[in-house]
Amino acid sequence: MPESIPPAVATASTRDRLLDAASRLFYEEGVHVGVDTLCRAAGVSKRSMYKLFDSKDELVAASLERAAPDYELDLLPASDDCRSPRSRILHVFERLEHLERAHEFRGCPFVAAAIQVKSREHPASRVARRQKDKLTSFFQYEAGRGGAPDPVMLARQLTVVFDGASAQSVVQAQDLDGLAIATAGVLLDAAGLSSPDDCAVPNAITGVAESAR
Amino acid sequence: MPESIPPAVATASTRDRLLDAASRLFYEEGVHVGVDTLCRAAGVSKRSMYKLFDSKDELVAASLERAAPDYELDLLPASDDCRSPRSRILHVFERLEHLERAHEFRGCPFVAAAIQVKSREHPASRVARRQKDKLTSFFQYEAGRGGAPDPVMLARQLTVVFDGASAQSVVQAQDLDGLAIATAGVLLDAAGLSSPDDCAVPNAITGVAESAR
Numbered sequence: 001m002p003e004s005i006p007p008a009v010a011t012a013s014t015r016d017r018l019l020d021a022a023s024r025l026f027y028e029e030g031v032h033v034g035v036d037t038l039c040r041a042a043g044v045s046k047r048s049m050y051k052l053f054d055s056k057d058e059l060v061a062a063s064l065e066r067a068a069p070d071y072e073l074d075l076l077p078a079s080d081d082c083r084s085p086r087s088r089i090l091h092v093f094e095r096l097e098h099l100e101r102a103h104e105f106r107g108c109p110f111v112a113a114a115i116q117v118k119s120r121e122h123p124a125s126r127v128a129r130r131q132k133d134k135l136t137s138f139f140q141y142e143a144g145r146g147g148a149p150d151p152v153m154l155a156r157q158l159t160v161v162f163d164g165a166s167a168q169s170v171v172q173a174q175d176l177d178g179l180a181i182a183t184a185g186v187l188l189d190a191a192g193l194s195s196p197d198d199c200a201v202p203n204a205i206t207g208v209a210e211s212a213r
Numbered sequence: 214m215p216e217s218i219p220p221a222v223a224t225a226s227t228r229d230r231l232l233d234a235a236s237r238l239f240y241e242e243g244v245h246v247g248v249d250t251l252c253r254a255a256g257v258s259k260r261s262m263y264k265l266f267d268s269k270d271e272l273v274a275a276s277l278e279r280a281a282p283d284y285e286l287d288l289l290p291a292s293d294d295c296r297s298p299r300s301r302i303l304h305v306f307e308r309l310e311h312l313e314r315a316h317e318f319r320g321c322p323f324v325a326a327a328i329q330v331k332s333r334e335h336p337a338s339r340v341a342r343r344q345k346d347k348l349t350s351f352f353q354y355e356a357g358r359g360g361a362p363d364p365v366m367l368a369r370q371l372t373v374v375f376d377g378a379s380a381q382s383v384v385q386a387q388d389l390d391g392l393a394i395a396t397a398g399v400l401l402d403a404a405g406l407s408s409p410d411d412c413a414v415p416n417a418i419t420g421v422a423e424s425a426r
Contacts, residue, residue, distance in 0.1 A: 115329070
């Protein structure tokens with residue numbers, strides 16, 4: 001592998017083209033897609049790629065990092081959303097079910113990458129872990145706000161349901177059809193997160209959800 | 214790819230060696246492991262491999278089929294187990310947590326394969342689906358026996374928790390530490406599956422769990 005050269009050497013557009021092609025190909029076909037195929041799809045030489053990334057492993061991780069903000073935007077409620085914690089948590093599961101129906105969904109890209117790279121120490125696994133921790137933090141904040149007796153545990157359980165519903169949508173040749181929402185709902189019911197007074201305190205939470213994103 | 218030749222031409226041991234190597238390598242490294250690597254690991258020629266399997270896709274599916282009985286045996290309670298439906302269902306989650314701790318666990322092999330092959334029509338996805346349906350059927354049977362108001366829904370939710378806990382154990386660099394059991398427990402509580410009278414009716418369920426395996 002060539003020596004690493006600082007990313008500043010290359011133009012931003014080369015990096016962007018590479019990361020966009022990598023995000024798409026790794027998600028649609030798998031992280032084993034070869035560097036040749038990837039560079040061809042991005043219209044970038046291998047030499048240019050290795051100027052930007054020390055290794056393909058680093059590229060896989062960077063492509064996940066690049067996809068993260070859009071994925072969060074797709075899943076999390078707006079920060080100035082005045083709904084109850086329960087509604088804001090269920091929003092994530094509604095969005096998951098929507099994403100699954102909207103196009104050919106292949107599961108959570110972060111879990112998919114971690115499962116493929118097979119090592120918890122792989123840079124892509126670290127990005128996946130960070131991303132899951134963000135989702136769990138969002139759940140935990142809302143669970144606490146909603147008065148759950150154990151927000152940490154509830155948040156971990158909701159993340160389990162998110163990942164399991166996402167996996168099931170890949171394995172089963174049928175839509176989730178409300179399964180993710182219903183399962184999360186049982187956990188929220190059990191923790192006493194009912195849904196009264198949606199938007200009774202407008203803007204009270206503005207800025208807080210931002211910190212959890 | 215060479216023309217397919219009926220499996221009967223090859224000896225059983227060639228087939229066994231190939232499937233054992235395939236199960237191991239596909240699980241440990243991923244289903245993208247090349248035919249050359251695989252044949253070398255199994256000590257089998259590519260020509261012999263293609264006499265047994267039309268394609269690598271068929272080999273991936275067959276290797277999952279081969280791993281299935283052991284995986285079921287690892288997870289499901291014995292058919293002559295006289296415990297309550299709740300205990301028998303929780304047994305699966307206890308086993309998942311045990312498997313995760315016992316060696317380097319890389320998640321459910323069936324979900325992992327389905328996520329990697331990326332197509333619901335791939336022969337490996339069909340095996341994965343069949344295997345998940347078996348687990349869901351087991352949950353459904355026990356949920357019905359335990360008096361759950363909606364055994365079908367509870368069984369699907371328990372499968373979501375199983376897959377999510379399995380995914381989380383791959384993504385997170387820490388043990389589940391009771392998370393799978395606790396999450397399944399909340400669903401069972403909500404469905405009214407309490408755990409009285411374990412083994413009060415010994416052998417009453419003998420033979421029934423067999424049919425769900």
